[in-house]
Amino acid sequence: MLGYLLRRLIYAVPVAIGVSLICFLLVHIAPGDPLVAVMPIDATAEQEAEMRAVYGFDKPLPVQFGIWLGNAVQGDLGKSIATGRPVGAEVARAVANTLLLAAAASVIGFPLGLLLGFMAGYLNNTAWDRAITALAIGGVSTPNYWLGMVLVIVFSVSLGWLPSMGAGPGGSGDWSWDWAHVRHLILPAVTLAVVPMGIVMRTTRALVADILDQDFVQALEAKGMTRAGILRHVARNAAPTALSVIGLQLGYLLGGSILIETVFNWPGSGYLLSVAILQRDLPMLQGTILVLAMFFVALNLIVDLLQSVIDPRISRA
DSSP states (O other): OHHHHHHHHHHHHHHHHHHHHHHHHHHHSSSSOGGGGTSOTTOOHHHHHHHHHHHTTTSOHHHHHHHHHHHHHTTOOOBOTTTOSBHHHHHHHHHHHHHHHHHHHHHHHHHHHHHHHHHHHHTTTSHHHHHHHHHHHHHHHSOHHHHHHHHIIIIIIISOOSOOSSSBGGGBOOOOSSHHHHHHHHHHHHHHHHHHHHHHHHHHHHHHHHHHTSHHHHHHHHTTOOHHHHHHHHHHHHHHHHHHHHHHHHHHHHHSOHHHHHHTTOOSHHHHHHHHHHHTOHHHHHHHHHHHHHHHHHHHHHHHHHHHHHOHHHHHO
């Protein structure tokens, strides 16, 4: 187990370096000059050159990447071109809000997806199976930004039950564990949970239905094992694949929430990304994308380790 852990950690290093390189290059190949937002219209060539030197844009791309990566390893992601504030502090606050939203969506989506998927697989080819499958397909097929707007119209505008914007009263971005703030979390969390719930539901349903048709299940039944004991074996065999899908969906919750956060004006990393894109704020874009990508790499590593704990055959392979 220790050897497997060390191998996975070693494999994660080049992946992290490759991801950081892609993050750096993607924002540089986009058209436009990021300094346009902070330079006056009548800026002279000397002023433009001075501004480029301040932000390090006067150096070749390989040198810029080396400096940026070295500073990022030390926790320094630079300063925002648009606001002049440290990128690290802005990203830390936004990512914390996104993690809160993703955690709430996970609590809603994953248990329901696993439970309903297991039920559909166990009740294969019944009315319950068809109803749950239709629900899963509807969840996967529904655009989450459209669903978010519908929920706002119904529960915020028409009924007035839940707020539609911000993370706190008055559109505040500061979070506190009280009902006034939790109310702001409900609609974006439900909206964000729908697609992962549908994917987990369909995957679990297919896994359980396939495992129940295998020979070892019939052998357990022939030996007289109870239905509860058989279901435990089915759950243990389905767990590694289901866990892998959940890990991927956690990455989606972290990185794919940009539309949801924009619809609900949630002050997370997705909203920060959308603002940085509109402002051509390269340091903010690079820092946000890098932090989210590192979270995704870490999630994959954790999922691999959990899979090896559940199924030792993975680590032996």
